[in-house]
Amino acid sequence: MPWKRLSHQLLLPELEMIQIPAHTRTWAHYRVRSRAKKALCPRCPTLSSSVYDRRLCTVKDAPIRDQIVFLKIEKRRFWCKPCRKPFTEYIPGIKKGSRTTERFKRSVVWACENFVDLERVQKAYRVSAGYVFKTLYTRLDEKLRMRQYPWPSTIGVDEHSFRRLKGRTEFASVIVDYPNKRVFELAQGKTTGDLLGQLGHIEGRENVKNAIVDLCDPFKNFIRSHFPNAKIIADKFHVLRLVTPALMKKRFEITGTRADAKARRLLLCSSHKLDHWERKTIWDYLDQYPELQELYRWKERLHKFYRTRGYYRAHLALRQMCDEMALSLIPEIKTLRRTLLKWREEILNYFLTGLTNGRTEGYNNLAKLVQKRAFGYRSFRNYRLRLLSACA
Ligand SMILES: [Zn+2]
Incomplete structure (x- = not known):
């Protein structure tokens, strides 16, 4: 009895051991056969019990304590009377024609997700790179096909670079499911057409109530045309960052002394979060450069605008800020004003919901990590899977 129980644990449930395993430190051979008395013909549903002959075949099974396990299966061929042909018996857990068990494939997929890179998986399981790739991506594809969700109520959209081809950067757009904290879908490219083509088939587009985007037209057009009930929200951090390039440019134009270094570093921080002596350092420094000072004032003004409470007050504050910007002589501020006016509605929507694209940016970071771990992807299909x- 203990022997039977042990063999049940070591082997597939249908199999029994017929020989003590031959083994070394790194591998073990188990001579096994099926327990079933009869088998079903695959061509016609007839049970047969007359054994025609036996064949020996070797199948790789999941490792036990670092030992690679080989099952040497004595497969019987049964004679089917109606078909007048022999057929080979089927062993549950091993796909037809496969040299490895399903349990082995599951173990390889687990290793792919937990090992540092796929080369280590190859070494640990002693399989080829091709086998690892095929097993992993077939399994991931199967898993994804099983769970297909409708659109969630809140989504975040952002893009990141996926690869460089012939000197051109290709992008991938990531759609984040906010309520369930996962990546909802990944699309190749970042134009409205790309998104519509790849995401158009997903059901439930009237579910989407809020969509958070950065200040980029293709995403806005995609959401406008595809989701009838969606409210578009411009991401707070992208709006705050609008003055940064001008501020940086101006800062580099000025050759500062060593004494100014600290003030220059503090320029990009929100002064709301700084201590009073740090603020004093900044203002002492800015007094020497009026144009830089004006840019800095507008940056602070934007930060202050985002601290406004309530939609109506924000609406007034934005209008006043844009009116004052019209008087500015700096070209960057004029551009900023145009952007703010163009995105006015989306910017103000932030004050209704308080949603930002922080989570999407987090998943963008994770996407970079996935890319780095594989040393980059050539196939978008595999990258998406x-x-x-990784983010499910
Ligand atoms: Zn038959």
């Missing part, structure tokens, strides 16, 4: 499984 890997990222969706």
Whole structure:
């Protein structure tokens, strides 16, 4: 009895051991056969019990304590009377024609998700790179096909670079499911057409109530045309960052002394979060450069605008800020004013919901990590599968 129980644990449930395993430190051979007395013909549903002959075949099974396990299966061939042909018996847990068990494949997929890179998986399981790739991506594809969700109520959209081809950067757009904290879908490219083509088939587009985007037209057009009930929200951090390039440019134009270094570093911090002596350092420094000082004032003004409470007050504050910007002589501020006016509605929507694209940016970071771990991807299909499984 203990022997039977042990063999049940070591082997597949249908199999029994017929020989003590031959083994070394790194591998073990188990001579096994099926317990079933009869088998079903695959061509016609007839049970047969007359054994025609036996064949020996070797199948790789999941490792036990670092030992690679080989099952040497004595497969019987049964004679089917109606078909007048022999057929090979089927062993549950091993796909037809496969040299490895399903349990082994599951173990390889687990290793792919937990090991540092796929080369280590190859070494640990002693399989080829091709086998690892095929097993992993087939399994991920199967998993994804099983769970297909309708659109959630809140989504975040952002893009990141996916690869460089012939000197051109290709982008991938990531759609984040906010309520369920996962990546909802990944699309190749970042134009409205790309998104509509790849995401158009997903059901439930009237579910989407809020969509958070950075200040980029294709995403806005995609959401406008595809989601009838969606409210578009411009991401707070992208709006705050609008003055930064001008501020940086101006700062580099000025050759500062060593004494100014600290003030220059503090320029990009929100002064709301600084101590009073740090603020004093900044203002002492800015007194020497009026144009830089004006840019800095507008940056602070934007930060202050985002601290406004309530939609109506924000609406007034934005209008007043844009009116004052019209008087400015700096070209960057004129551009900023145009952007703010163009995105006015989306910027003010932030004050209704308080939603930002922080989570989407987090998943963008994770996407970079997935890319780095594989030393980059050539196939978008594989990249999408890997990222969706990593963020599920
Ligand atoms: Zn038959």
